[in-house]
Amino acid sequence: DQQVKQNSPSLSVQEGRISILNCDYTNSMFDYFLWYKKYPAEGPTFLISISSIKDKNEDGRFTVFLNKSAKHLSLHIVPSQPGDSAVYFCAASGIWGGEYGNKLVFGAGTILRVKS
Amino acid sequence: GAGVSQSPRYKVAKRGQDVALRCDPISGHVSLFWYQQALGQGPEFLTYFQNEAQLDKSGLPSDRFFAERPEGSVSTLKIQRTQQEDSAVYLCASSVKVFRTNTGELFFGEGSRLTVL
Numbered sequence: 001d002q003q004v005k006q007n008s009p010s011l012s013v014q015e016g017r018i019s020i021l022n023c024d025y026t027n028s029m030f031d032y033f034l035w036y037k038k039y040p041a042e043g044p045t046f047l048i049s050i051s052s053i054k055d056k057n058e059d060g061r062f063t064v065f066l067n068k069s070a071k072h073l074s075l076h077i078v079p080s081q082p083g084d085s086a087v088y089f090c091a092a093s094g095i096w097g098g099e100y101g102n103k104l105v106f107g108a109g110t111i112l113r114v115k116s
Numbered sequence: 117g118a119g120v121s122q123s124p125r126y127k128v129a130k131r132g133q134d135v136a137l138r139c140d141p142i143s144g145h146v147s148l149f150w151y152q153q154a155l156g157q158g159p160e161f162l163t164y165f166q167n168e169a170q171l172d173k174s175g176l177p178s179d180r181f182f183a184e185r186p187e188g189s190v191s192t193l194k195i196q197r198t199q200q201e202d203s204a205v206y207l208c209a210s211s212v213k214v215f216r217t218n219t220g221e222l223f224f225g226e227g228s229r230l231t232v233l
Binding site for chain 1: 120149158159160161164172207209223226
């Protein structure tokens with residue numbers, strides 16, 4: 001039973017355009033969400049995060065949006081660059097002391113290809 | 117070193133063999149995690165250490181899996197009597213503080229790819 005779902009296995013975008021990666025979750029106990037980026041043969045690296053008390057967090061070209069009522073978050077990359085081509089993982093954690101308070105639950109990932 | 121270091125990077129084992137995977141976290145990091153990543157999937161939680169204490173091992177798939185961090189720094193994940201379904205990339209991650217007292221950011225190593233024949 002996947003609690004964090006990334007329903008698009010891959011996405012292809014033209015350089016300079018917007019990339020939108022989506023993530024859905026099912027567990028209402030999740031209260032913190034993160035995006036990680038992974039290049040081949042490397043470990044995932046942290047990209048951006050958002051607390052459930054917010055609906056938007058921005059860091060340079062990267063913005064994460066959270067819709068709690070829909071249990072949905074998205075990562076926007078504007079403008080997209082060829083170096084952004086990687087696998088993007090959505091992850092969630094819960095309140096400290098709860099079942100998911102000391103771990104991240106990951107989605108299966110979305111492969112982003114930015115074409116130049 | 118500057119990052120999380122894992123060894124070996126690649127390990128091929130015959131079914132039934134025991135394997136040991138090592139993780140050197142970033143110096144001074146309190147929290148250490150092991151994750152298992154199967155092909156085409158996201159990382160799945162195995163276990164969590166806060167210093168030398170193993171606070172959560174709920175993700176270990178069977179009693180063939182054992183992890184330790186005896187001095188609160190280097191950690192070893194041991195898999196006994198390996199089976200083909202154990203084939204995966206094993207990722208180690210560390211965090212500077214107790215998990216969730218900061219942003220929740222984990223620093224991952226490059227992983228150890230285990231192939232069981």
